[in-house]
Amino acid sequence: MASLRCRRDPCGVICLILTYFSVFYADYVVIQYVLIPAYSDSVWCTLHGSVFNLILLLLLACHSKAVFSDPGMVPLPETAIDFSDLRSQSSRMNERGCEGWTVCSRCETYRPPRAHHCRVCQRCIRRMDHHCPWINNCVGELNQKYFIQFLFYTGMASLYSLVLVVSAWVWRIRSEREGDAEKEAEESPSKHLIV
Structure with missing residues (x-):
């Protein structure tokens, strides 16, 4: 079994930190500023929060596998080649x-x-x-599957958060039309642009 390893490339380490920070920040923003204000009184908040966090969990699992797995390094020779x-x-x-x-x-x-x-x-x-600096590793024969899955789940998380933001805006417009504007007076659509 291959041992876990990570490169010490400064650019790659910074990109890894930025990747994890952006995932956790996106989770915080979607939960705090989209789901709770829009769906706090219903089961939809829990459902959408669970689905979004499941997507992020799969994203992080695939990212970690792509980071720490061997990309398919050719073994070095035991003796020098003449x-x-x-x-x-x-x-x-x-x-x-x-x-x-x-x-x-x-x-x-x-x-x-x-x-x-x-x-x-x-x-x-x-x-x-x-x-790839975002995984601080090469994308090769053995980790390409995890890298593509990471990209897929990143796209899914982005699309799902966009759908949640749009649905929260629709909910806000409906609430304002029904006279519920005072309940969400402190919420502004500009906060949703943070996502």
Whole structure:
């Protein structure tokens, strides 16, 4: 089982902190300024709050898996590769059925097809897509699924919070028309723009 690890890249650590801060801030704003004022007297507050927090929980779980899982690092060789006889080594590799393998001069290792060297991680990554500062890790063969799920749940949380804000505005307009404006006089639609 792979051990949990995290890069010490300053930009990546700052992006990780910003990611968690923005998720918790969005949760606070949606609960405090959208759900409670709009649905405090009904079961809808609990229902929408539970669904929104479930989406955020899944978002954070997928984000954590993408951060701490191995993206598919190519193992470093036990001994240094002799680059002086590169042609004969390539022919030996092709005889073994490793067609398309190349040598990374930075890692000094053989890398499979579609593997690329990441200058931030200082390693070759199988099926590397990119190095993402928001997960402080490369997106590669082994963690791409978690990264895509993280993006999906981020989109779901954004869309759901937008729907909640619009429904709160509709509720406010209906309340004002029915003469309930004094109950929510301190609430302003500008607070919902914080979301």
